[in-house]
Amino acid sequence: MKAVALTRYLPTYHPESLIDMKLPTPTPGPRDLLVRVEAIAVNPVDTKVRAPKDKIEPEPRILGWDAAGTVVGVGSEVSLFQVGDAVYYAGDLTRQGCNSEFQVVDERIVGHKPKSLTPGGAAALPLTAITAWECLFDRMMVKMPPQPEYRQTILIIGGAGGVGSIAIQLAAKVAGLHVIATASRPESTAWCREFGAHEVVNHHQNLVSQVQALGHEFVNYVLILNDTEQHAAAAMQLVAPQGAICSIVETTKPLDIAPLKNKSARFCWEMMFTRSMYKTDDMIQQHYLLNEVAKLVDQGVLRTTVNQTLQPINAANVRQAHVQLEAGHTIGKIVLEGF
Ligand SMILES: NC(=O)c1ccc[n+]([C@@H]2O[C@H](COP(=O)([O-])OP(=O)(O)OC[C@H]3O[C@@H](n4cnc5c(N)ncnc54)[C@H](OP(=O)(O)O)[C@@H]3O)[C@@H](O)[C@H]2O)c1
Structure with missing residues (x-):
């Protein structure tokens, strides 16, 4: 699969700070969904994780914690979703992120995508x-x-x-x-x-x-x-x-x-990754919360916060989004669509 990943932690002006790679498609664990990612959003957490440091990753690390896509596979214990469902989610900071064509994510932190939004409109919302x-x-x-x-x-x-x-x-x-x-x-x-x-x-x-x-x-x-x-x-x-x-x-x-x-x-x-990081007993609350937000969007109470869309999802565009976020004056969300 296509992915934007890093092995070294470098400033954005360095061409290897984020690299276009081909990586193996992951396999879902028992409660995981395998999702084909259609749109992502970029958050300050991505830039904080990518911030320059001496550490070198033995395996490529994929960033990105906001996505919308379609379920293409399910683990043996999945009960909340089926193949073909349109979903949106932030994911888990302790696992690989969403800047890749496919991602595995625990179903308890995933919501059904708002029907009235495009994948880009939906990807802007979950983490925030x-x-x-x-x-x-x-x-x-x-x-x-x-x-x-x-x-x-x-x-x-x-x-x-x-x-x-x-x-x-x-x-x-x-x-x-x-x-x-x-x-x-x-x-x-x-x-x-x-x-x-x-x-x-x-x-x-x-x-x-x-x-x-x-x-x-x-x-x-x-x-x-x-x-x-x-x-x-x-x-x-x-x-x-x-x-x-x-x-x-x-x-x-x-x-x-x-x-x-x-x-x-x-x-x-507040740390929105607490529930997934610690696998808290009430981790499924994020599934309910995202479904409730989707309902409020479809009812016209809430609207998407996208302010800028970049295409396609590749290292150059993810790097551009990181540069803008690091400047600290973003209005709304920056979204990237399509691989
Ligand atoms: N703990 C968690 O779970 C969690 C979750 C999400 C985000 N975060 C953190 O929360 C922060 C905000 O995230 P975000 O996605 O909303 O960031 P963001 O989109 O990058 O925020 C940009 C906004 O910050 C405003 N701003 C700049 N300097 C400011 C200051 N000194 N005081 C108040 N506002 C200022 C800017 O307004 P003007 O241009 O008008 O100045 C701009 O509109 C980040 O540090 C992020 O890492 C934490």
Whole structure:
């Protein structure tokens, strides 16, 4: 099969940072699907895994954790899917990724693809939708269904990125929250509003004074989707008594959450690969979650977050997507289609 893979970890300008290869098609394990990949999306995790280091892989490593495709084979214990099903999924960080014509993936972390989307439109969603959904509903425990008599507020820091673009929609349209997003440029500000943000403030200026100037002394929830070290102090100041902060971005230093004590407020981490990495008992929740997101897309509640499509899936185009993501100003998602 065709694959984009690496054996050395090099900067993107190096022609061997990502290489077009021919590799054997994998064989599904008992609960695996064998999927023919039709479209992929690229995420910052791909660039973090590819980041330059001395390690050399004995076997080619395939990156990529967002795909849409068709099931072409099933393991002996598969019960949720059949050959021919159209699927979308993020996959498992501890296994080979999706930048290849065929991939094996555990059925418990795969969803049925939204019928109303092309493979490219669907590939944009799984990793970011799982992340945003788990942040809101599993970690911060945002109440569902929406409670119009007591409308709660969320601050989403990094609103126009891949995760922000779906988090804004889930918060505003599914959870019924009042959404304040952050963006720093006219085009990213406009994108946040288009996807459902009620108000937008600038993450390169003082967040506390901007949010309070809008009339919100506190917000019930803060979602940190970029530079936790930069934004943690403002998040702790703005979070409401008994509120919650969730961050998806690692810090280089320990984080002091003592300021949250008097407010009885919570700080939680989200790592969307936790369930697959640790094979948690409730790993199948990601299957249900992706099916629910697909239903909401097909009902017109949620929309795809694709902003750019590259064709075909090859090393040059994957490298181009990595360069753009590393610049840190992506709006929505970059998708690649077809081998
Ligand atoms: N833990 C997990 O499970 C998980 C899951 C997914 C992603 N992540 C991590 O979360 C981060 C975001 O992922 P993503 O896919 O949304 O990234 P992305 O699409 O690359 O995010 C780009 C956005 O970040 C905004 N931004 C740039 N600098 C910022 C700053 N200092 N403060 C706030 N926003 C800033 C930009 O807005 P402007 O251009 O307007 O400045 C841009 O729209 C990455 O570090 C990724 O690795 C973690």
